[in-house]
Amino acid sequence: MGRGKLTIRRIENQTTRQVTFSKRRAGLLKKTHELSVLCDAQIGLIIFSSTGKLCQYCTHPLSMEQIIERYQKLTGTRIPQHDSREELYKEMTILKKETHHLQLSMQRYACEDISSLTYQDLDHLEQQLQHSVNKVRDRKKLTKHPI
Amino acid sequence: MGRGKLTIRRIENQTTRQVTFSKRRAGLLKKTHELSVLCDAQIGLIIFSSTGKLCQYCTHPLSMEQIIERYQKLTGTRIPQHDSREELYKEMTILKKETHHLQLSMQRYACEDISSLTYQDLDHLEQQLQHSVNKVRDRKKLTKHPI
DNA sequence: TCACCTATCTATAAGTT
DNA sequence: TAACTTATAGATAGGTG
Numbered sequence: 001m002g003r004g005k006l007t008i009r010r011i012e013n014q015t016t017r018q019v020t021f022s023k024r025r026a027g028l029l030k031k032t033h034e035l036s037v038l039c040d041a042q043i044g045l046i047i048f049s050s051t052g053k054l055c056q057y058c059t060h061p062l063s064m065e066q067i068i069e070r071y072q073k074l075t076g077t078r079i080p081q082h083d084s085r086e087e088l089y090k091e092m093t094i095l096k097k098e099t100h101h102l103q104l105s106m107q108r109y110a111c112e113d114i115s116s117l118t119y120q121d122l123d124h125l126e127q128q129l130q131h132s133v134n135k136v137r138d139r140k141k142l143t144k145h146p147i
Numbered sequence: 148m149g150r151g152k153l154t155i156r157r158i159e160n161q162t163t164r165q166v167t168f169s170k171r172r173a174g175l176l177k178k179t180h181e182l183s184v185l186c187d188a189q190i191g192l193i194i195f196s197s198t199g200k201l202c203q204y205c206t207h208p209l210s211m212e213q214i215i216e217r218y219q220k221l222t223g224t225r226i227p228q229h230d231s232r233e234e235l236y237k238e239m240t241i242l243k244k245e246t247h248h249l250q251l252s253m254q255r256y257a258c259e260d261i262s263s264l265t266y267q268d269l270d271h272l273e274q275q276l277q278h279s280v281n282k283v284r285d286r287k288k289l290t291k292h293p294i
Numbered sequence: 295t296c297a298c299c300t301a302t303c304t305a306t307a308a309g310t311t
Numbered sequence: 312t313a314a315c316t317t318a319t320a321g322a323t324a325g326g327t328g
C-alpha cells in the first residue's frame with residue numbers, strides 16, 4: 001500500500017514510525033470491528049504502543065474483562081494470583097490442558113478438522129486409522145454375528 | 148474490497164459468513180503482526196468465532212498472559228476469580244470426568260481395548276474409522292506432497 | 295466444501311501544504 | 312507536527328472448477 005513497497009521490519013525513523021503507527025492502528029481497529037460485525041465474532045484487541053500507550057477494542061456489548069475471562073476459561077490459563085488457591089488452580093490448569101489436548105486428538109481421529117495438517121501428518125493419521133480398521137475387522141471375525 | 152461493495156452488517160448466509168471469516172481473520176492477523184513489527188508495539192488479539200473456536204495472536208516474545216497481565220495492571224481491572232474452594236472442587240470433578248470420558252473414547256478409536264464390544268459396536272466403529280480414512284485420503288489428494 | 299483467480303475496493307507510504 | 316492528497320500496494324467478494 002502506498003507509494004513504495006515496504007518490508008516488514010521495525011521503522012527506524014521515529015517520526016515515520018509514529019505516523020505509520022497512528023494510521024495502521026486506525027486501520028486495524030476498523031478491520032477488527034468489521035470482522036466482528038460481519039462474521040458475528042467476539043474479539044478483544046489490546047495494543048501497547050512503543051511509548052507504552054494503551055489502545056483497545058472489544059466486541060460490543062462485551063467488556064475486555066469478559067473476553068479475557070472467556071479466554072482463560074477455554075485455555076485453562078490464568079493470571080498469577082498469590083493466595084491459598086494457587087495450588088488448586090495449577091492442578092486445574094493441567095487438567096484443562098489435558099482435556100483440551102484430548103479433545104483435539106478426538107477431533108483429529110474423527111476427522112472433524114484436518115484442514116491444517118501437512119501431507120506427512122495426513123499420511124501418519126491414515127496409517128493409524130487403517131491400523132484401527134484392521135484391528136476391528138480381525139476382532140469382528142472372532143465375534144458371533146447377531147441373528 | 149472485492150467485486151462488490153459490502154455494508155458492514157452481519158452476513159446472514161452461513162457459508163458466506165464462514166468464508167469471509169476465514170479470509171478476513173487471516174488478513175487481520177497479518178495486519179496485527181505488521182503493526183507490531185513495524186511500529187514496535189505489543190499486541191494481544193483474541194478472536195472467538197461465532198462457533199466458539201478460539202484464535203489468537205500476540206507479540207513475540209510475550210505470551211497472551213503477559214499482555215493480559217500488563218493490561219490489568221494499567222487499567223486496574225481484575226478478572227473475577229472463583230470465590231470459594233467449593234466451586235473450584237465442583238469444576239475439578241466435572242473436568243476429571245470429562246477427561247476420563249475422553250480418554251476412553253480415544254482408546255476406542257485407537258483400538259487399544261475393543262475386547263468388550265459387541266458385533267454391532269464393532270460394525271459401527273469400523274464404519275466410523277473407514278469414514279475417517281476416506282476423509283484423510285481425500286484431503287491428501289488436495290495437499291502437496293513434500294519433496 | 296475447498297483452493298485458486300481476478301476485478302474491484304481499500305489502506306496507506308510518500309508527497310504536499 | 313498535523314492535515315490533506317494521490318499513486319500504488321494490498322485485501323478480498325464473488326466467481327470458477
